[in-house]
Amino acid sequence: MVATRSQIRKKRLPVKTKDIPSYLIYEVMDGKPIYYEGFREVLTNQKTFEEVMGSSRLQTRIIMAIISYMLKNISEEIYEIVTNEFGLHIGQGNNLSGDIGIYEINQLKDSPDEDKYFNIPPKIMIEIDTQANMDYVLDNDYFHKKTQKLLDFGVEKVIWYYTISKKVMVAENDKSWTIDNWDKTVEVMPNLYLCLTDLMLKKGIAL
Numbered sequence: 001m002v003a004t005r006s007q008i009r010k011k012r013l014p015v016k017t018k019d020i021p022s023y024l025i026y027e028v029m030d031g032k033p034i035y036y037e038g039f040r041e042v043l044t045n046q047k048t049f050e051e052v053m054g055s056s057r058l059q060t061r062i063i064m065a066i067i068s069y070m071l072k073n074i075s076e077e078i079y080e081i082v083t084n085e086f087g088l089h090i091g092q093g094n095n096l097s098g099d100i101g102i103y104e105i106n107q108l109k110d111s112p113d114e115d116k117y118f119n120i121p122p123k124i125m126i127e128i129d130t131q132a133n134m135d136y137v138l139d140n141d142y143f144h145k146k147t148q149k150l151l152d153f154g155v156e157k158v159i160w161y162y163t164i165s166k167k168v169m170v171a172e173n174d175k176s177w178t179i180d181n182w183d184k185t186v187e188v189m190p191n192l193y194l195c196l197t198d199l200m201l202k203k204g205i206a207l
Contacts, residue, residue: 005122019043019085020035020039020043022031023049023120024036024039024042024043026095026097026132026133027095027096027097027132028093028095029070029093029094029096029145029146030093030094031092031093031094032093033132034132034133034142035132035133036132036133037130037132037133038051038133039133045197047078047162048148052085055128055167058163058205059096059128059129060099061203062128062161062163062196062200062205063083063099063100063128065199065200065203065205066100066126066196066199067081067083067100069194070100070102070188070192071198073192074102074189074192077105078104078105079102079104079105079123080101080102080103080104080108081098081101081102081103082098082100082101082103082118082122083099083101084098085097085098086098086101086117086118087117087118088101088117088118088119088121088150088153089116089117089118089119089151090119090121090149090150090153094149095117096146096149096150098122098125098127099120099126099127100125100126100127100130101122101123101124101125101126102122102123102124102126102188102189103120103123107120107122107123108120117155119141120154121150121153121154121155122155123155123156123157123189124155124156124157124158124159124188124189125150125155125157125158125159126159126161126188127158127159127160127161128160128161128163128164129143129161130166131144143160143169147160147169147171147177148171148188151171151172151173152173155174156173157170157171157172157188157189158170158171158172159171159186159188161182161196166181166182166207167179167180167181167182168180168181168186170186173196181197182195182196182197182200182207183195183196183197187195
């Protein structure tokens with residue numbers, strides 16, 4: 001008999017969720033916690049929390065390369081870029097995180113700068129992989145589910161870059177979602193285009 005994914009998942013989870021401290025929660029989706037990848041190693045003192053919450057060197061360099069490119073090619077009088085795993089409160093039981101968000105400054109003028117998550121959607125979200133532990137994602141569809149939630153929240157476009165498969169997914173409401181290679185030029189916004197392969201080569205980042 002072939003074991004199902006849920007059966008395999010149960011074998012991997014010797015830790016009861018009630019015993020996992022809240023600081024190891026990466027996101028909350030539909031009221032259910034999603035933990036950081038590597039949370040078990042923190043619980044067994046094999047890693048520190050800082051080690052599992054941090055992005056890899058490749059992820060970090062890609063994020064910084066994209067941000068640098070954006071800052072050179074968009075008007076800072078019109079747009080503001082947010083990063084550093086910023087939090088989004090998109091509704092009851094749904095607190096998500098993001099790598100790069102592009103807001104219109106006018107969107108933020110009437111929103112108080114408090115020590116809380118953003119509660120308004122950025123125009124654009126760009127994600128590089130995820131730090132979520134997939135063993136606790138019950139529907140095996142984390143990327144698509146999170147993307148749809150962001151679109152339903154009001155994000156106009158969600159762009160995912162995956163470092164293992166070297167693919168990019170572009171999602172918009174009322175349009176077919178696309179998946180292509182990194183060398184595909186993506187329209188981020190009108191008159192703003194990004195080819196990750198070209199950007200990485202210019203920055204000396206190994207493909």
